[in-house]
Amino acid sequence: MIKHIRKIPYVDIGLQHRAISKELLSEIEKVINHGQFVLGKEVELFEKKLADLCGVKFSVGVNSGTDALILALQVLGIGHGDEVITAPNSFVSTASAIKLSGAIPRFVDVDNSYNIDPSQIEKQITNKTKAIIPVHLTGRPADMFPIIELSKKYNISVIEDAAQAIMGKYHNKPVGSIGDIGCFSFHPLKTLNACGDAGAITTNNKLIYEKLLVLRNLGLKNRSNCEYWSMNSRLDSIQASILNVKINFIEEWTSARRKNADIYNKSFSDMNEITLPSENDRNYSVYHTYVIQVEKRDELKEYLNTNGIGTAIHYPVPIHLQSVANDLGYNKGSFPKAEKQSKNIISLPIYPELKDDDLKYIIQTIKRFYQKNENR
């Protein structure tokens, strides 16, 4: 007899879309009917909704979260010869954006929250440092107050990489509203997701906002006049129309993610083999990913896989140890925390559509793995 294996993929975007496909298609149809595919009214509407959600005055829709970071650096005039401080455990695009602007990424190790350790930033600041990019990794806000303090002391900018953290809050302040600029991604796997690449920038600064409107549109002030040579990075009207539907669900979806995280946290709380994501009162985490540190990570991942449970590692190789970063002069041991975490972390399924049964099965399977190991 073939044993029936339950299948729980790490992500399943189709599940989300089955529930709202009618609304999505009717909004897409509206865009098709008016034909304003580039910077149409849907983009403006989404920008307004996003600014409201993030508690900022302005937002600018762009082509991706990576482009959001590139344009944020560009609008601040950061480029060749400058240095920008960030964490080495992010998705590569944080460092790429810095490199593409012409600047040099300077890494600072993370702490137990998987976010940049503010106590280690100051010693990396030089007279070339122009910005700090804290990453709200996994959807948990970085410790922003000390970072803001440093930025004031040294007169450098703060760009929040909030790609994974929409709806996250730090001391009740939404991410993207704390630094000078916030950068968001709406990639299909994000908690607020388009049906393709999409991103946005948030700010309270009117000058930055107005310049960004020009920079994302090839530097064109109007049809004939080009102020700055710049990239083509517009949020598609169709993707904005999709986001306008989904943004109405983001609170509900975020609550569901937090509820799932809570169930995991409670179920694993008595297990020595597992280090849970730290929760505290000052942070509202949105769990783009639910990351735990575990013993025997690779074996556990394999065991879960054979039991039909998809997992992921975010990320197995820190940026400073990627071949691309050879020229930055870091090596193994440069950032012990990030390196150690990269070997122990695993991301469990956390999407809102997970059923209680699914969670129970995942939890039981993990417990079974460690019990087996104990009895061996």
Next chain:
Amino acid sequence: MKIDKKTIPTPFSYLDKQFSAIDLYLDDIKKLVLSGDFTLGKELEKFEESFAKISKVNYAIGVASGTEAITLSLKSLGVGHGDEVITTPTTFVSTVGAIVATGAKPVFVDSEDGFVIDPSKIETVITNKTKAIVPVHYTGNVADMPAIMSIANSYKLPVIEDSAQAIGASLNNKPVGSWGSTGCFSFHPLKNLNVWGDAGMIITNSEEIANKLKILRNNGLINRDEVDIYGHNSRLDTLQAVIGNRLIKTMPAITQSRIENAMKYDSAFLKLKLPIIPPTRRKGVKHVYHLYMLRCEKRDELLEYLNDNQIEAKIHYPIPMHLQKASYYLGYKEGDFPKSEADSKCIITLPAHQHLNDDQIEYTIQTIEDFYCK
């Protein structure tokens, strides 16, 4: 001032006409939305294959826009900070924006009668910093590729063809984009082959360049976990590829209809002997008339007159690239590129798209005749 005859609105834009069979598109989109295959999905692969086939090349790589196509092409060839890239000031701003995005410096060469780079002037600006030549197949015309390739080859410089406006164009039956190291295309909603948002494509015959471009457009990732180069996030949305896969089938008919419209204008203006003159049509060139652009006297007055009579004529563009504010740091001044500058003052673009009917074309010609004879 309006003229005393029946006005026939003759718009420049036609996207609303594209959607008579909207349900087919929506069905395709619905399937995709339910599948969740949004990033580098199957429909994109299919679109890339079809596009490579019509371009008679081995590889096609979908990217986020025509601008990104040029930036990534330059990067795949190692162009960066401190390098120089040759192009023409008679183009859309994105050609220059794309060069500057790599860190390189744009170096301009004047254009010739067909609104494309003048090959006889290229050699004088080549220095030891020159790393590439970017001819622009502006308006859908084809630059003099044999001459450009011969210069490029003698200096061992790669050529990147900005073919954003020239999908379907060819010279001596060789498609644009297949002459140089790479060819760059745009599917912006106003292009001859368009999708419903920003999108672009790079074509090449080099496996090495194709492989590098696939990494460059996808954050430099060689697999899920390893990063080989600092890349861009510049993927052609699979959702847009779905539209591209439907519209690519209509491209031969679109091209044919634009060419026919242009020929009607051409023969009328040559016959009427008005001070509005089409550029010389070169032998062997299949011009696809993304823009039906010609030179005329009293340009600004004519433009206003046509617009008043509901003919949506336009200027592409009134300011050459070297005189844009963005170019100040490059040190060019008025007089540096006489042809490009003179053209910017006398060019006009008439509607020539595939949804125009004979009445609209006849009305446009008649209105121009009225303007000059009044």
